[in-house]
Amino acid sequence: MKVLMVCLGNICRSPMAEGILRKKSIEKGLSIEVDSCGTASYHVGKAPDQRSIEKSKEYGIDISMLRARQFSYQDFQNFDSILVMDRDNFRDVQNLAKTESEKNKVRLILNVSHETKEKNVPDPYYGGSQGFETVYQLLDKSLDTFIITHFDAK
Ligand code: 4NP
Secondary structure (H helix, E strand, O other), X not given: OEEEEEEOOOOOHHHHHHHHHHHHHXXXXXXXXXXXXXXXXXXXXXXXXXXXXXXXXXXXXXXXXXXXXXXXXXXXXXXXXXXXXXXXXHHHHHOOOOOHXXXXXXXXXXXXXXXXXXXXXXXXXXXXXXXHHHHHHHHHHHHHHHHHHHHOOO
16 A cells, blocks of 8 residues: 655644654554655755654654655545545645545545544644644554554554
8 A cells, every 4th residue: 555645844744744644553563665755946956854754753754855846736646545634635635636535545644543533633833842842642543543543564
């Protein structure tokens, strides 16, 4: 299964989501390929934000080698599941879809877990470091649910 994580800049939220799912997949021996990208092009080619790198490192995940890229239409062909961080990302990606099957690949990442009331992973870019912890916890929980529902593995 191929999963694409999408946020706005591809430097804060989606690289963390990529690192978390990759780690879980390796630990559980699952066959998941993960990538991430942004809807915007501002940060193309850049490493993740230092605060995302540090937060991931705290949990044993190295995302320092990732480099930002922008979403492209080809991604609808290359991925089975496209998990977006917020409603803006959802709208921007769905607007590029040409078929129902492409549209159906796009999901808000927090909608995979029915318990969560907050549907957007809040953008931590302009806030303090607590925002990155919040993002980490939301993603970690949601990706556990994603794995349980798709692979029946805990
Ligand atoms: P991300 O966070 O979408 O989680 O990577 C952002 C990064 C950069 C900007 C906004 C959000 N920016 O406006 O440059």
